[in-house]
Every structure is written in structure tokens, then in C-alpha cells.
Amino acid sequence: MTILAANEFQWDYHGPMLWTAIGETLQMVLVTLVVGGLLGLVLGLALYGTRRGSMFENRVVYGVLNTVVNIVRPIPFIIFITAVRPLTLEVIGRSLGTAAAIFPMIIMCVMATSRIVEQNLVASDAGVIEAARAMGASRMHVLLRVLVPEQLAPLILGYAFLFVGVLDMSAMAGAIGGGGLGQFALTYGYQRYNDYITWIAVAVMIVLVQVVQQLGNWLARRTLHR
Amino acid sequence: MSATPAPTAGAASGTPIIRFTDVTKVFGRPRRGAGDRSSRRRGTTVSLPATTDGRIAKSAGVVGGGGMGMVIPDGPLDVPGAAPGQVRAVDGVTLEIERGEVFGVVGYSGAGKSTLVRLINALERADSGRIEVDGRDVTALGERGLRSLRADIGMVFQQFNLFSARTVAANVGYPLRLAGWSRGDRRERVAELLDFVGLADKARQYPAQLSGGQKQRVGIARALATSPSILLADEATSALDPETTRDVLDLLRRANRELGLTIVVITHEMSVVQHACHRVAVMEQGRVVESGPVYSVFADPQQAATQRFIQTALHDRPGPDVVERLRERHPGRLVVVTLRETGRSSIELTAATRGLDVTANVVFGGLTEVQDRPFGSVTIELAGPGTDEAVARLAQHASITDLGTAAAPAADPRWGQGARS
Numbered sequence: 183m184t185i186l187a188a189n190e191f192q193w194d195y196h197g198p199m200l201w202t203a204i205g206e207t208l209q210m211v212l213v214t215l216v217v218g219g220l221l222g223l224v225l226g227l228a229l230y231g232t233r234r235g236s237m238f239e240n241r242v243v244y245g246v247l248n249t250v251v252n253i254v255r256p257i258p259f260i261i262f263i264t265a266v267r268p269l270t271l272e273v274i275g276r277s278l279g280t281a282a283a284i285f286p287m288i289i290m291c292v293m294a295t296s297r298i299v300e301q302n303l304v305a306s307d308a309g310v311i312e313a314a315r316a317m318g319a320s321r322m323h324v325l326l327r328v329l330v331p332e333q334l335a336p337l338i339l340g341y342a343f344l345f346v347g348v349l350d351m352s353a354m355a356g357a358i359g360g361g362g363l364g365q366f367a368l369t370y371g372y373q374r375y376n377d378y379i380t381w382i383a384v385a386v387m388i389v390l391v392q393v394v395q396q397l398g399n400w401l402a403r404r405t406l407h408r
Numbered sequence: 409m410s411a412t413p414a415p416t417a418g419a420a421s422g423t424p425i426i427r428f429t430d431v432t433k434v435f436g437r438p439r440r441g442a443g444d445r446s447s448r449r450r451g452t453t454v455s456l457p458a459t460t461d462g463r464i465a466k467s468a469g470v471v472g473g474g475g476m477g478m479v480i481p482d483g484p485l486d487v488p489g490a491a492p493g494q495v496r497a498v499d500g501v502t503l504e505i506e507r508g509e510v511f512g513v514v515g516y517s518g519a520g521k522s523t524l525v526r527l528i529n530a531l532e533r534a535d536s537g538r539i540e541v542d543g544r545d546v547t548a549l550g551e552r553g554l555r556s557l558r559a560d561i562g563m564v565f566q567q568f569n570l571f572s573a574r575t576v577a578a579n580v581g582y583p584l585r586l587a588g589w590s591r592g593d594r595r596e597r598v599a600e601l602l603d604f605v606g607l608a609d610k611a612r613q614y615p616a617q618l619s620g621g622q623k624q625r626v627g628i629a630r631a632l633a634t635s636p637s638i639l640l641a642d643e644a645t646s647a648l649d650p651e652t653t654r655d656v657l658d659l660l661r662r663a664n665r666e667l668g669l670t671i672v673v674i675t676h677e678m679s680v681v682q683h684a685c686h687r688v689a690v691m692e693q694g695r696v697v698e699s700g701p702v703y704s705v706f707a708d709p710q711q712a713a714t715q716r717f718i719q720t721a722l723h724d725r726p727g728p729d730v731v732e733r734l735r736e737r738h739p740g741r742l743v744v745v746t747l748r749e750t751g752r753s754s755i756e757l758t759a760a761t762r763g764l765d766v767t768a769n770v771v772f773g774g775l776t777e778v779q780d781r782p783f784g785s786v787t788i789e790l791a792g793p794g795t796d797e798a799v800a801r802l803a804q805h806a807s808i809t810d811l812g813t814a815a816a817p818a819a820d821p822r823w824g825q826g827a828r829s
Contacts, residue, residue, distance in 0.1 A: 313563070320555065
């Protein structure tokens with residue numbers, strides 16, 4: 183094995199690993215965002231719909247969902263990964279690796295998304311709901327076909343915001359061998375006193391966040407007709 | 409149905425399309441202890457000492473000079489008969505609205521008029537009483553029945569409530585979509601509606617690109633999309649400037665005339681009633697305190713509250729404080745001369761004073777139109793030995809209210825004593 187001095191980046195050695203790490207990170211983040219984002223949308227709609235004064239007001243259902251989200255969300259993700267390890271093993275079949283990292287990431291992403299969705303819908307115009315109801319729209323129709331389209335722009339920005347959180351989670355997944363930029367930075371940067379590697383991993387993540395945020399802003403502008 | 413507002417009973421057909429029978433709606437849960445939360449829906453509640461007959465001492469009033477005064481709104485009140493913390497937004501209302509008429513509901517904010525109109529399409533459910541709309545008992549309808557009822561009732565709002573993420577055409581087409589119209593039929597109908605409200609060129613724009621008046625036109629087009637038989641207009645012109653208000657009211661009148669639509673107009677502006685309505689109900693503290701054809705309510709208001717509303721629109725009759733100022737400058741006999749309901753469009757002062765040793769000065773007043781018919785009054789000062797005779801002659805061909813002289817004043821009973829109800 184090549185012995186490397188601190189603070190250097192060797193293309194033939196580090197380069198391929200960096201590409202692999204970027205691929206793994208993107209895989210974890212995208213799968214989490216798509217699956218967790220969709221499930222989170224559903225949970226968020228349920229939270230909003232069953233709130234006091236909302237269309238499907240239901241104290242019991244809201245109380246349960248709200249409590250579950252409140253219990254899971256404050257747990258530091260690095261602890262959460264290890265805490266749900268038995269469940270991960272049960273569902274994924276392994277407790278190490280990229281797939282095993284995605285499972286807790288999705289759970290955490292669902293919780294975070296649900297709050298973002300709930301908050302954005304709470305901010306929607308009560309008059310619009312009343313108008314749709316007055317035209318004979320069913321409650322479900324109002325929820326899915328009126329409120330979600332009306333709040334699409336802030337929802338898109340919410341998802342762009344989530345991307346950063348999920349990227350953050352994916353970096354911690356390195357701790358359980360999840361791979362990705364986080365593990366690359368920890369193993370080849372931090373543990374080998376090679377700050378260049380850490381900085382390069384950080385730079386790549388910054389670029390990723392910039393690109394996604396720009397994309398989110400652009401999409402939100404396209405959908406916001408105010 | 410006539411093409412213009414008819415002289416007395418409006419353009420209505422005489423058959424009721426909406427009928428309220430002793431309807432009550434209470435907001436808020438009964439309060440268990442002092443300091444508990446008050447009404448969930450209607451904000452603050454204010455406790456006022458009740459009069460002996462169980463009603464609340466009236467807190468609405470007029471400040472400022474005469475007809476230019478500002479109206480102080482009544483807040484929702486804790487009412488005897490409702491538990492503490494509850495508000496009787498609609499209190500035992502019995503009312504009939506006839507097919508084909510434009511019916512106004514006027515009142516201060518918090519009087520219960522918005523709630524009353526929301527009972528018609530069941531956006532609010534009544535606690536007691538019966539509401540019939542086109543023969544259907546609204547209070548007995550379930551969620552499914554409500555949806556078909558609502559498809560037959562259009563509604564426009566003060567804040568327009570357009571879907572900001574949809575184009576003008578998509579807004580207007582939305583109720584058609586709910587009703588299951590095909591894409592092609594929708595496009596055709598939307599074009600027709602936008603043409604009717606004069607916005608054919610705005611189809612592809614978004615609501616944010618429109619002015620307030622244009623937004624309300626879109627709101628009206630959307631409300632008319634499924635050809636409902638009833639249109640509810642909840643303060644539809646209150647967010648608009650006076651000129652745009654006239655345009656929108658003209659549009660509503662046209663919809664009433666050309667489509668035979670029954671329109672219920674909620675407003676706090678009596679000028680809206682003056683220009684657009686056939687009949688009117690005045691609401692105060694959840695009750696209908698007065699109702700009737702617009703012209704007769706304007707000509708002969710029974711309630712002090714009604715009189716104050718009328719004066720916010722007309723400014724023709726001097727209020728008590730104006731009379732006081734008038735007396736300082738005009739010590740003679742002050743007489744309010746009112747146009748008779750069936751009379752001519754002029755007030756003849758010459759005949760009253762001919763051959764008498766009397767001077768007549770016009771000191772206040774205004775003549776205008778209510779429901780396209782002449783209406784108004786002037787206040788004159790009479791002085792000289794022939795004054796008594798002149799007043800007697802005036803009374804023969806006009807309705808007069810004698811306010812007396814500065815030395816021997818008389819009050820105008822129409823302004824009431826404040827606590828009358």
C-alpha cells in the first residue's frame with residue numbers, strides 16, 4: 183500500500199475514490215429525497231389535515247403523528263443510525279453499507295419533510311379553501327388539488343432546504359460504512375492528517391448544495407405567480 | 409322578472425328560493441371557568457350590561473358631523489341566553505329571499521351577516537332552525553348532498569380568493585372541472601364567461617397580474633361558471649375603489665337581469681344597497697332588525713341603526729349634532745322636507761310660501777336616486793310671521809319633519825335615542 187504524506191491529492195490514487203464517493207453520496211441523497219420526500223409529503227398532509235380547525239380535524243390522529251415526529255426529530259442522526267440498527271437489519275438485511283445507511287436517512291427525512299409540508303400548508307390562504315369548498319370540492323380534492331398546487335413554490339424551496347439536511351445525514355452515514363463523501367473525508371482526510379482531502383470533499387459538497395439550491399430557486403420562480 | 413328594478417317589491421318573482429325559519433348559529437364552546445378561551449372563530453367577545461328585556465344595550469353609534477360620520481361597529485357580544493364565551497352570530501332569523509331578486513344584507517362588522525350568508529351554502533351549519541334553498545332542506549344535507557347544493561350556488565368574496573397558481577382561464581374552469589365537464593366544453597364555456605365579464609384578453613394571465621376590479625370579475629365569472637341559480641356576494645366590492653365598485657355592481661345587476669340569477673349581497677355600505685338591491689335586510693347583533701323593499705326602507709326607516717346606515721350613503725338628513733350647528737347660524741324654524749315616495753322629483757317651496765310674509769332658506773340636504781327613482785330631502789329655515797302657515801302648506805304636499813326653532817327645538821325622531829331596538 184502506498185504510504186502517503188499529509189496534505190496531498192494524488193489523482194491516480196484519490197481521484198477514482200472521489201468519484202465513487204460522489205456517486206455513493208448522490209445515490210444516498212437522491213433515494214432518500216425521493217422516497218422520504220414522498221412519504222414525508224403524505225405524513226405532512228396528514229398532520230396538516232388533522233390539525234385543530236383543519237378539514238379532517240382529528241385530535242387522536244394528530245396527537246399520535248405529532249408525538250411520533252417530535253420524538254424522532256430531535257435525536258442526533260449519528261445516534262439515530264445506531265439506535266435503529268436492529269430495525270435496519272430486519273428491513274434491509276444488513277446494518278453496514280450504503281443501503282443500510284439509506285434506511286435511517288429515509289425515516290429522518292420523512293419526519294423533517296412532514297414538518298416542512300405542514301408549515302407551508304398552514305400558511306395557505308383560508309379564503310382559497312373556502313372558495314373551493316363553496317364550489318363543491320371535496321375535502322380531499324381541496325387538500326391535494328388546491329392547497330398543494332397553491333403552495334408548490336414554498337414546497338419546492340422546502341425540498342431544496344431538505345437537500346442540505348439529507349447531504350449532512352449522508353456524510354454521517356460514513357460512520358457505519360455507508361460510503362460517500364463523508365466517509366472519504368473522514369478516512370482519507372481526517373484520519374491521515376490529509377487536510378487537502380477533507381477540503382476537496384467539502385468543496386464538492388458546497389458545489390452540490392449550490393447547484394441544487396439554484397435549481398430549487400429557479401423552479402420556485404417558475405411556479406410562483408405572485 | 410322586469411328589466412329594471414320595479415317600483416316597490418323589486419324584480420323578484422314572489423316565490424321564495426331561500427327561506428330561513430328561526431335560524432340560530434352559535435360560535436364558541438361554553439366557557440367552563442373565568443379566564444377560559446373565548447370564541448374560537450369570531451375573535452373577541454365583549455360583555456356589556458344587558459337591558460331588562462334581555463337585549464344588549466346598543467353600543468353602535470355615529471361620531472363626527474352628521475351624515476359624514478363614521479360608523480363604530482358593534483363587536484360580537486356575550487348575549488344572554490347563550491353560555492358565557494359563546495356568540496350568537498345568527499340569532500333566530502326568519503327571512504325569505506325571492507327567486508330573481510337582488511337581496512341586500514347590511515350591517516356593521518360582527519353583526520352576523522357573513523355567517524348568515526354562509527348558512528345558505530352550508531359553509532357554516534346552523535345550530536337550530538331550518539334553511540331551505542330551492543326546496544332542499546340544507547340543514548339535513550350530508551357531505552355528498554352539500555356538494556351538489558353548492559354547485560348550484562356561486563360565491564364571490566371580498567378578497568377574491570382566486571387560485572394564485574392557476575391562470576384566469578383555469579380559475580374560471582375550476583368549478584367546471586369539479587362538475588366533470590370535458591376539456592373542450594370547458595374551454596368553450598370559459599371563453600363565454602370571460603367574454604361576459606369583459607376579460608376575454610386576460611385568459612392566460614395569472615391573478616397577480618390583474619387589478620382588483622379585474623380579479624373580482626374573474627371571481628364573478630368563476631362563480632357563474634356552472635350556471636348556478638343563486639349567487640352569494642360577500643362584501644364583493646369592499647376592497648375596491650368607488651368607480652370599480654360601480655362597475656362590479658353593474659356586472660352583478662346585469663347577471664341578475666340577463667341570467668335571472670338570485671343574488672344575495674352582503675355589505676356594510678348602504679350605497680351598494682342603494683345601487684344594486686331590490687330588497688334589504690338590516691342586521692344587528694345576529695338579528696334581522698328591519699327588512700323590506702329598498703326604497704321603502706330608505707324612505708321610512710324604522711330603526712335608528714337603519715337611519716344611520718342610510719345616512720352613510722346619502723348624507724341628506726342632518727344628524728343631531730349638525731342640527732345643533734345649524735341652529736347657531738339659523739335661529740328660525742328648521743323643517744326637513746322629504747320627497748314623497750310616489751311624488752315628483754322636485755320639492756316645491758314656492759307654493760308653500762306664496763303670498764306669505766316669510767323667508768325660506770335651504771340650509772342642508774340632497775336629492776339623489778334610490779333604485780333609479782328620485783329620493784332625498786332638504787332642510788329649510790323658515791322665518792317671519794307667516795312661518796306657521798308655510799309649514800302647514802308644506803305638510804300638504806310633502807313629508808315634513810319639524811325641528812322647531814333655536815328657542816323651541818324639537819328632535820328628529822328618526823335618529824332615535826341610541827338604545828332603541
